[in-house]
Amino acid sequence: MALKKKPVTGMKDILPKEMEIRNYVMNMIRETYGKFGFSSIETPCVEHIENLSSKQGGENEKLIFKILKRGEKLKLESAKEEADLVDSGLRYDLTVPLSRYYSNHANELPAPFKALQMGNVWRADRPQRGRFRQFMQCDIDILGELTYLAEIELVLATTTLLGKLDFHNFTIRINDRKILKAMAQYSGFPAESFDTVFIILDKMDKIGLEGVSEELEKEGFARESIDTYLGMFREITSDIQGVRYIKEKLKDVLDPKVAEDLETIIASVDAVKSTDFKISFDPTLVRGMSYYTGPIFEIAMDEFGGSVGGGGRYDEMIGKFTGQNTSACGFSIGFERIVMLLLERGYEVPGTGEKKAYLIEKNMPADKLLTILKQAEEERRNGTQVTISIMKKNKKFQKEQMMTEGYTEFVEFFRDKL
Amino acid sequence: MALKKKPVTGMKDILPKEMEIRNYVMNMIRETYGKFGFSSIETPCVEHIENLSSKQGGENEKLIFKILKRGEKLKLESAKEEADLVDSGLRYDLTVPLSRYYSNHANELPAPFKALQMGNVWRADRPQRGRFRQFMQCDIDILGELTYLAEIELVLATTTLLGKLDFHNFTIRINDRKILKAMAQYSGFPAESFDTVFIILDKMDKIGLEGVSEELEKEGFARESIDTYLGMFREITSDIQGVRYIKEKLKDVLDPKVAEDLETIIASVDAVKSTDFKISFDPTLVRGMSYYTGPIFEIAMDEFGGSVGGGGRYDEMIGKFTGQNTSACGFSIGFERIVMLLLERGYEVPGTGEKKAYLIEKNMPADKLLTILKQAEEERRNGTQVTISIMKKNKKFQKEQMMTEGYTEFVEFFRDKL
Structure with a gap:
């Protein structure tokens, strides 16, 4: 083969x-x-x-x-x-x-x-x-x-x-599977169709409210359910007010603790965060996996x-x-x-230290090589990165190549000067 | 399933x-x-x-x-x-x-x-x-x-x-595939049987010279070849003298540069090494893989x-x-x-820094939790590892458990004291 x-x-x-x-x-x-x-x-x-x-x-x-x-x-x-x-x-x-x-x-x-x-x-x-x-x-x-x-x-x-x-400037989108379900229940969708509803809802980013409305209708859901459902999405804000709106609106179908906990999570993260980002309530966040049982979140980055x-x-x-x-x-x-x-971004990894290249003449006699190896051992022990290479015919090109690898200092060793 | x-x-x-x-x-x-x-x-x-x-x-x-x-x-x-x-x-x-x-x-x-x-x-x-x-x-x-x-x-x-x-105190065993072959050739083993010879030689550690001799005989190799072969192993020393012996003995079947290079490798490593170990020539070292073409080495550690x-x-x-x-x-x-x-050995990884555990009373109100989270944020930013756990009924046991994970300092938070 x-x-x-x-x-x-x-x-x-x-x-x-x-x-x-x-x-x-x-x-x-x-x-x-x-x-x-x-x-x-x-x-x-x-x-x-x-x-x-x-x-x-x-x-x-x-x-x-x-x-x-x-x-x-x-x-x-x-x-x-x-x-x-x-x-x-x-x-x-x-x-x-x-x-x-x-x-x-x-x-x-x-x-x-x-x-x-x-x-x-x-x-x-x-x-x-x-x-x-x-x-x-x-x-x-x-x-x-x-x-x-x-x-x-x-x-x-x-x-x-x-x-x-x-x-920086990214957004943590957060929702709760229980809110997702309660909103569908409140709107009158049949429980066995929730997954179908969520798959369509998940496209909100791409197709907008109107698109979601059309697709739900195509699936044959009642006009009334669709209107109630989308009506809520029109009113919900992406902050703590939005969570409070949900708590009040869904009080008959949702344990208020679910909304209260979500509010605490958002408020706490917002108050404690040490880097620059937004955390926002997003009732359209679905997350694919069916194993989720409570809060769900996603990082969105422009x-x-x-x-x-x-x-x-x-x-x-x-x-x-x-x-x-x-x-x-x-x-x-x-x-x-x-x-x-x-x-x-061309991100440069910080602080990798000094990188030095030893270029040694071809066929260096063993006793002179020893001197070079000892010098390298000492430099490495003191924290310098040292690579040892045999000098090539086109030394200029060789150095240019090594510079692209980050070598900044070159030491040349010739047999007659050792 | x-x-x-x-x-x-x-x-x-x-x-x-x-x-x-x-x-x-x-x-x-x-x-x-x-x-x-x-x-x-x-x-x-x-x-x-x-x-x-x-x-x-x-x-x-x-x-x-x-x-x-x-x-x-x-x-x-x-x-x-x-x-x-x-x-x-x-x-x-x-x-x-x-x-x-x-x-x-x-x-x-x-x-x-x-x-x-x-x-x-x-x-x-x-x-x-x-x-x-x-x-x-x-x-x-x-x-x-x-x-x-x-x-x-x-x-x-x-x-x-x-x-x-x-x-420390380990040994680098070194040999060369070309020496391995030249020794077998010099002894008169047929080239197509070299692999069989090497598989037996590889057992030297366990069965000794006599064992190797017996197994080679069982395979039907000529007594004279076996005697010549084992005679060399009796005479070779595990230092540079051993390499020189090989160079001289095998001069008709081995390029002298092979032995000279091996000598340089051993001498250079020995002269430059910064940690305590031995490098020794070991003509019985075989290494399983057939793809090796030159020097081979192994680390032996008692x-x-x-x-x-x-x-x-x-x-x-x-x-x-x-x-x-x-x-x-x-x-x-x-x-x-x-x-x-x-x-x-029970090796302890050095320098993982301070590990602190916050134990917080159950059902801590959201506003008081915030104070704790902010304190943790600051300590973490300053390099301390902080884990936050809900206080358990058996606090003593909880702390003992955490001590086995390396937590040395405990800070307790009660709602009435915040």
Whole structure:
């Protein structure tokens, strides 16, 4: 078989320049989230096929890279369908593995447990510009915290991180799954159609109120329900007044504590924030995954023209593993998008120190090489980055090349001068 | 399908305590190798099945986790063998992907190119204590450097790292594939049997000279060859004298430059080294992979009772991708073994700073919570790690638990005192 030079379809090789930014962002993430008390953990990239097909992953379950059974377990002759051939797959997110991890280790972990995960996930999506089939996710989750303290801390940690990476003027959009449902219920949509309603509502950004109205009508919903529903969206403001409007308007179908908690989350984040961003109530925010049970949030950034992260409360997923519900809330930032934005900006990673190149004449005798190596050892020990290269014929070109790698100082060694 | 709590067979969840050490070691690796001029790169975890089955991976090719084709490409009905079902697999090492990477990007990379890779690899080995089917590898490679400068720099970088991680008194065993072959040739073994001879020689550690002699005899090799061969091993010393003995003894079958270069490598490393270890010539060192073409080396550590890393020169692998040979030399450290040793030693990661826990009374009113959050914000900004938890009924137990996580200071907040 011929060897292939390109990476597999939809995945990418990462060059040194991008890796420098990735490593910098990862260190910043660990440092910032660490200050909030999050601990790093890791799960295997390979997960049981049963866990990946448990309906927790929504559309992502269609995109799994599946792994073939091995040895005697693979029975090719008698296999009737795909499921007979595989026993595992590559994880498509970090939330399902985290829930498994927590179920498996709860008694070895503090309660509540604040987890930081950075790791690759895989989705066999149609390849498109800027989206890859292997990409890094970065999640923080608080497990076992019932109150909105979890939401507040997650939003503060995430926004502090973005501020440190020099992102400002973004918006945290926040809503609550319970408000989403109560608004649909109040308007008279039948409960079994809520998901259809939300899928249409989710397009508000793109098609506007009129577009949503038309699509709902096309689905055959009652005119009255549509009018009541859209009437509310016309009146709701994106601040605390909006939340109070909802609390009053939906008082017969919504526990007032849901709106009160949302108000506290918004007000607290707004009062405590140390970086420049807006947090706004957005009743059109849906978030795709059906596992969310409470507050949901998303980061909108003009510079990117879309979401660079999101999350929410999912109090029922861990119970699917343990039989006992554990409150859980998470926030995921779009690591790859952040790296892309920093690359586009030409972001320079700060403080990598002095970079020096030793250029040594070809065929340097062993005893003279020793002198050079000793000098390099001393400089490196004192914190200077030193690379040693054999001098090329076109020394000028060689130096120019090395300057693009960030080498600023060159020391030349000739055998006759040592 | 029932959800599964345990990780897939042979893989492991990583708890916060171990992650702390892993992150520390990874940072130390990036910092130390960075000073030697190595740049981080990354390749996808998924690799073309053609590249993984190219005979570069030796025994590891039997252990591949293979990935099922997707969509229309998967033709279950007409599939006759495993190969019809798969198009890719999880990489089993970082060397094959690096060779592909370099072939694909050579014109975007400096020459020579010094690469640092840290990443997971997968092998479907029989599960056993302390060995996992997903594990981290950490490789440095110098591509495009013809001379022994590559070997010297690789050994110095690796040993400097081990010293910084507080490992001392280990031994770098070094040999050259060309010496290995010349010794077999000189003894009169037939060229087609060299691999058999080397597999037996590789057991010298365990079965000694007599054992090797018996096994060679059992294979039917001539008594005279065996005696000549073992006679040399009896006389060779593990220092530079040993290398000189080889140079003289094998002068008719070995280019003297091979021995001279090895002598220079050993002498240079010995003279420049800044940490406490031994480098010794070991003519019994074989290294499994057949792709090695020149010097080979391994780290032996008493504490571990075996190898914690190794590498060598493989000047012909990249040519398999490009049609044009590129000199290449790499050193891989046993990341998982190093982490295991540090964990066993009870290694404390230095300088993680002050860790403070705020314990707040249950149902704290929103306005008072704000005061607490603001205080936390300020402390975090000034570098203190602060975690905020709701006070539990058994506060004493709660604090004891948090002390095991490293929290040393506790601040309690009661609503009536705010």
